[in-house]
Amino acid sequence: MREETLIPKVGVVTDIRQDTPDVKTFRVVGLDGKKVFEHIPGQCAMLSVPGVGEGMFSITSSPTNTEFMEFSIKKCGCLTSWLHMMEVGQQITIRGPYGNGFPVESALKGKDLLFIAGGIGLAPLRSVINYVRDKKENYGSVHIIYGSRSMDDLVDYKEIIDEWCNDAGVKVDLTIDRPQEGWDGHVGFIPSFVEELSPDLSRTVLICGPPIMIKFTLDGLKKLGFEESQVYTTMELRMKCAIGKCGRCNIGNKYVCKDGPVFRFDQLAELPDEY
Amino acid sequence: MKKISIDRLNELFAAIAASKALYMPVDDGKNGAKYSKWSEGTEYSKAANTKRSAKDFFFPQVEDMAEFNVNGKEIEIIDTREECEEFVVFGVRACDAKSFEILDSVYLVDPVDSYYASRREHGIIMTMACNKPTDTCFCSAFGIDASNPMGDISCWMNDSDLLLSANTEKGQALLDSINILDEADDNAADDTKAAIKAILEKLPLFGLSTEGMKGKTLMEVFNSDKWAELSESCLGCGTCTFVCPTCQCYDIRDYDTGHGVMRYRCWDSCMYSDFTLCAHGNTRTTQLQRFRQRFMHKLVYYPENNGGVFGCVGCGRCLRSCPISMNIVKVMKTLEG
Numbered sequence: 292m293r294e295e296t297l298i299p300k301v302g303v304v305t306d307i308r309q310d311t312p313d314v315k316t317f318r319v320v321g322l323d324g325k326k327v328f329e330h331i332p333g334q335c336a337m338l339s340v341p342g343v344g345e346g347m348f349s350i351t352s353s354p355t356n357t358e359f360m361e362f363s364i365k366k367c368g369c370l371t372s373w374l375h376m377m378e379v380g381q382q383i384t385i386r387g388p389y390g391n392g393f394p395v396e397s398a399l400k401g402k403d404l405l406f407i408a409g410g411i412g413l414a415p416l417r418s419v420i421n422y423v424r425d426k427k428e429n430y431g432s433v434h435i436i437y438g439s440r441s442m443d444d445l446v447d448y449k450e451i452i453d454e455w456c457n458d459a460g461v462k463v464d465l466t467i468d469r470p471q472e473g474w475d476g477h478v479g480f481i482p483s484f485v486e487e488l489s490p491d492l493s494r495t496v497l498i499c500g501p502p503i504m505i506k507f508t509l510d511g512l513k514k515l516g517f518e519e520s521q522v523y524t525t526m527e528l529r530m531k532c533a534i535g536k537c538g539r540c541n542i543g544n545k546y547v548c549k550d551g552p553v554f555r556f557d558q559l560a561e562l563p564d565e566y
Numbered sequence: 567m568k569k570i571s572i573d574r575l576n577e578l579f580a581a582i583a584a585s586k587a588l589y590m591p592v593d594d595g596k597n598g599a600k601y602s603k604w605s606e607g608t609e610y611s612k613a614a615n616t617k618r619s620a621k622d623f624f625f626p627q628v629e630d631m632a633e634f635n636v637n638g639k640e641i642e643i644i645d646t647r648e649e650c651e652e653f654v655v656f657g658v659r660a661c662d663a664k665s666f667e668i669l670d671s672v673y674l675v676d677p678v679d680s681y682y683a684s685r686r687e688h689g690i691i692m693t694m695a696c697n698k699p700t701d702t703c704f705c706s707a708f709g710i711d712a713s714n715p716m717g718d719i720s721c722w723m724n725d726s727d728l729l730l731s732a733n734t735e736k737g738q739a740l741l742d743s744i745n746i747l748d749e750a751d752d753n754a755a756d757d758t759k760a761a762i763k764a765i766l767e768k769l770p771l772f773g774l775s776t777e778g779m780k781g782k783t784l785m786e787v788f789n790s791d792k793w794a795e796l797s798e799s800c801l802g803c804g805t806c807t808f809v810c811p812t813c814q815c816y817d818i819r820d821y822d823t824g825h826g827v828m829r830y831r832c833w834d835s836c837m838y839s840d841f842t843l844c845a846h847g848n849t850r851t852t853q854l855q856r857f858r859q860r861f862m863h864k865l866v867y868y869p870e871n872n873g874g875v876f877g878c879v880g881c882g883r884c885l886r887s888c889p890i891s892m893n894i895v896k897v898m899k900t901l902e903g
């Protein structure tokens with residue numbers, strides 16, 4: 292019988308980290324203890340709990356991690372609540388990798404990069420950030436602007452502080468929406484923070500976050516002088532098959548699961564704004 | 567070309583059914599026809615076409631995909647796929663035969679859909695030229711010739727004979743295996759073809775043009791101000807998508823079998839409001855958007871991705887079944903106007 296991508300494989304959860312009140316990060320390996328498949332930063336996998344549902348999640352770990360894959364998952368419904376109740380050792384199903392991923396080996400090579408993330412939107416970008424940090428010689432400098440509702444809602448806070456902030460060639464700027472005790476960093480929304488920081492116009496930009504944040508940030512970047520063709524984002528639409536067949540995730544004639552989820556804004560500008 | 571007297575059709579059906587499951591249109595008692603499995607006594611229907619399309623043979627309305635046994639923290643995945651039976655579908659019309667090509671370019675491109683592919687590999691399509699095309703037929707708008715249908719074997723029926731001609735190796739092998747067929751001249755079907763062509767040219771929708779989409783960009787058609795009036799009365803019932811031979815959308819769901827979990831897929835419809843509902847909201851909140859999606863897909867998106875081939879075969883099913891009499895013909899005419 293032919294291989295069938297719609298039939299998943301078994302994945303084992305080997306570690307669970309509570310990142311924020313509603314985000315947990317899960318480590319997943321196959322039954323043999325190894326990575327289930329290789330991926331490109333920005334690609335996703337379909338995870339499921341049989342009888343509960345299946346959902347698309349960004350692979351947040353970098354492909355340079357040879358031992359396991361990680362998923363940062365926000366609790367927002369049926370499947371994600373179930374995933375949040377899991378204990379270490381729980382098996383789930385996994386299939387992938389899906390989507391195009393970021394052009395780390397082509398368009399992004401040799402470039403100075405600017406990452407802008409809001410909330411759980413850091414998940415797909417973290418894969419690129421750690422990939423680029425592990426292959427420094429291939430990329431220019433890295434500037435990361437990351438914000439969340441509050442200090443407690445910053446995903447991967449420990450890794451950001453312990454690793455990214457101590458990495459020469461990586462500049463990190465954090466912000467939270469409202470003042471909070473114990474926070475002496477920047478307070479304010481991401482779009483205005485980006486405008487204040489007025490990043491280098493030569494950078495290639497990768498944005499991910501809630502649609503409204505992406506919209507206002509893009510407007511701000513354009514005001515600063517960035518071109519749409521310099522800015523990449525990753526889209527989130529309802530998905531079922533993840534292979535461009537079930538007809539669910541299209542934006543115009545593009546299927547986000549297959550032709551995306553990574554798009555440049557000049558590509559999106561030629562498509563209907565149904566996202 | 568081969569032939570057999572129409573008095574001996576039952577012998578032909580019996581010969582095919584001896585080695586393969588044979589399906590054909592049969593009167594449904596409600597002025598239409600439906601595909602049924604042939605057995606001794608089954609009457610082949612003379613209806614213009616079946617109410618449901620023939621896509622069920624390859625893309626059934628519901629099908630199981632895989633089973634899961636959940637035991638504590640452990641999951642066992644059971645591949646429930648089975649090699650599909652050898653089968654023949656007799657009496658498929660030209661439009662429906664073309665619809666399989668349209669589904670092929672979705673399901674057979676990498677990664678191949680093995681469920682669909684298995685049925686395609688094991689199925690033989692015997693088409694039948696349309697002696698009685700109806701007022702709702704417009705296959706010719708999409709370059710389909712109802713007098714010369716494709717499929718593995720093409721058939722024509724005249725007053726005395728059924729004529730058969732193979733188009734593929736699979737079709738040839740089937741014809742070769744039936745020893746009650748007589749030889750016929752290669753032009754034996756020409757009179758029938760000419761007679762059908764004459765009828766086709768008099769159909770009310772003959773000459774329906776696809777100009778409404780030509781020379782316009784995707785965004786120009788998408789932004790047309792006509793969509794509002796076109797979609798105004800649409801109930802979002804989804805009937806047009808279910809009867810359509812080229813509608814390909816599906817949902818994947820799980821059900822509890824009592825001793826495990828079965829994952830299955832079933833047809834879905836872009837006309838439904840929850841089709842695109844996702845964690846951060848819904849990307850198509852109005853019926854206008856959903857209606858536009860269906861017709862943009864057939865008339866613009868699919869052609870854009872498939873070398874200009876339209877995603878409609880002009881079978882007319884959506885014209886006959888929409889409760890508010892909205893349909894793709896009205897959309898094409900309005901977009902052109």
Ligand SMILES: Cc1cc2nc3c(=O)[nH]c(=O)nc-3n(C[C@H](O)[C@H](O)[C@H](O)COP(=O)(O)OP(=O)(O)OC[C@H]3O[C@@H](n4cnc5c(N)ncnc54)[C@H](O)[C@@H]3O)c2cc1C
Binds near residue numbers: 347411846
């Ligand atoms: C390309 C892509 C990457 C994603 N990456 C991540 C990630 O890294 N981390 C993360 O936490 N989330 C991610 N998501 C979102 C995640 O898929 C949904 O939050 C999840 O499937 C919701 O499932 P649920 O059963 O918990 O919600 P439900 O109980 O189904 O309900 C919550 C809401 O989510 C909607 N929903 C259901 N299934 C999906 C689906 N497949 N896609 C989108 N919405 C859905 C429902 O319609 C409902 O409105 C991603 C989605 C996509 C398309």
Ligand code: SF4
Binds near residue numbers: 812878882884894
């Ligand atoms: S859109 Fe209507 S006429 Fe065209 S193939 Fe589908 S059901 Fe037939």
Ligand code: SF4
Binds near residue numbers: 804837
């Ligand atoms: S166009 Fe007609 S058949 Fe299709 S969803 Fe609307 S009302 Fe139903």
Ligand code: FES
Binds near residue numbers: 532534539546547548
């Ligand atoms: S999720 Fe099925 S087409 Fe994209």
